[in-house]
Amino acid sequence: MDIREFHQSLIQKQIPIIVDSLEVNLYLTEQGYKTKLFDLYNFESQEVAFLIFSDYRYYYKLKELWQTSKSRIVHLPAVKFDGSLETIDYSFKQILAADIEQCLNIRSNLYQKIAEADSELSLSDWRGSKLNCHLGESIEIANNDEELDPGWFYSIAEFLESSIVNTKGDKASFSVDGTFFFDGILYQTTTEDTKEENIKPLKYLAERVASSQEKYLEIEDNTIARLIVDGQDLTSVLLDMTYHMERNLSLTEIAFGCNNGILETINWGINSVLNEGVYGTHVGIGMAQKAPHIDFISQTLKLI
Structure with a gap:
């Protein structure tokens, strides 16, 4: 499954959402989403799921799960930013509203632009921003895949x-x-x-x-x-x-x-x-x- 299929399945409420709090669980079930509590979810399953972190105690378990999970998981790491229900609500609505196809096309074009740059990126805007970015001989980028692999946790x-x-x-x-x-x-x-x-x-x-x-x-x-x-x-x-x-x-x-x-x-x-x-x-x-x-x-x- 790629991220396009995942996003569409999430919108259509076809995949489960793993939660770590009863408050978030209630918020989602009232909207008709199928949820699973983190403590009860079998990460060794081949399932595809969305995961919302609102509690650091569960986020800390990610390191261990990287070694054992077989599920395909896309997650919202809300707790790292603000784990409140208000912020989760805002974030979740923005996820559902996103045009993933357009985002992926722009992302691909951006990475292509970076790859084609000799060693410098120059950016400016009407406000007075002017940045010169020197690129190293080898650069480290974030994930640029579209396919979701088993055992991976994708933010x-x-x-x-x-x-x-x-x-x-x-x-x-x-x-x-x-x-x-x-x-x-x-x-x-x-x-x-x-x-x-x-x-x-x-x-x-x-x-x-x-x-x-x-x-x-x-x-x-x-x-x-x-x-x-x-x-x-x-x-x-x-x-x-x-x-x-x-x-x-x-x-x-x-x-x-x-x-x-x-x-x-x-x-x-x-x-x-x-x-x-x-x-x-x-x-x-x-x-x-x-x-x-x-x-x-x-x-x-x-x-x-």
């Missing part, structure tokens, strides 16, 4: 963006310089402890960005030198977080969203993974383990 976000990452080290795949105007941010952590340790500055920054008019990054040697929001330098807010434990403020990702359909309904006040798929460009810092991964997302800066 829904993988199908809504083309992404280059520096997971192996700073500048391993790319290095960016320039000015980047953005519309909103998104933050995530893979552990509850990291989220709790950074939640105050994260929420403060998210609220300031959501209520602001103009915001931009100045990026030097692949590192955020300044974060400016409505004329105020908020770089210190980033420095107050735990980035000294994980890559400091160097960029760990540059990605290009493929979802045109979300442009009219996107809500920057909701910390949903679906927002990063908006057609445009985003850059990110942090690895989400010891420090938050924050995406700065632009709707106006585009590679194609």
Whole structure:
């Protein structure tokens, strides 16, 4: 089964949805979806299923399941961002509304554009964004498959963006310089402890960005030198977080969203993974383990 068939089956309520909370279970069953509780689901089955994570305790089980699962699973990792029912509702509706065929076509064209680039990507927009992205000799990208293989857990976000990452080290795949105007941010952590340790500055920054008019990054040697929001330098807010434990403020990702359909309904006040798929460009810092991964997302800066 490929992601197109999966998405259509999800819309038509033909595949089960695995849940880790009774609240999410009720939310879905009231809409007529067939659900299965995480603790009762047999991951050694050959079944195809959608999975919603709202509780870190269950998300932590992913590492073990990678070794044993035989199911084809696409998941919404809501808890890494915001596991509240309000955010899950917003995210789920955006998933159902997405034009997957269009997203995959854009994603394919974006990866082709990246592959054909000699060593540089240059992007600019009418707001004053101007980025130069130097590509390494070999680059690491996110999943670009369309087929769903047994035993794999695919985040829904993988199908809504083309992404280059520096997971192996700073500048391993790319290095960016320039000015980047953005519309909103998104933050995530893979552990509850990291989220709790950074939640105050994260929420403060998210609220300031959501209520602001103009915001931009100045990026030097692949590192955020300044974060400016409505004329105020908020770089210190980033420095107050735990980035000294994980890559400091160097960029760990540059990605290009493929979802045109979300442009009219996107809500920057909701910390949903679906927002990063908006057609445009985003850059990110942090690895989400010891420090938050924050995406700065632009709707106006585009590679194609």
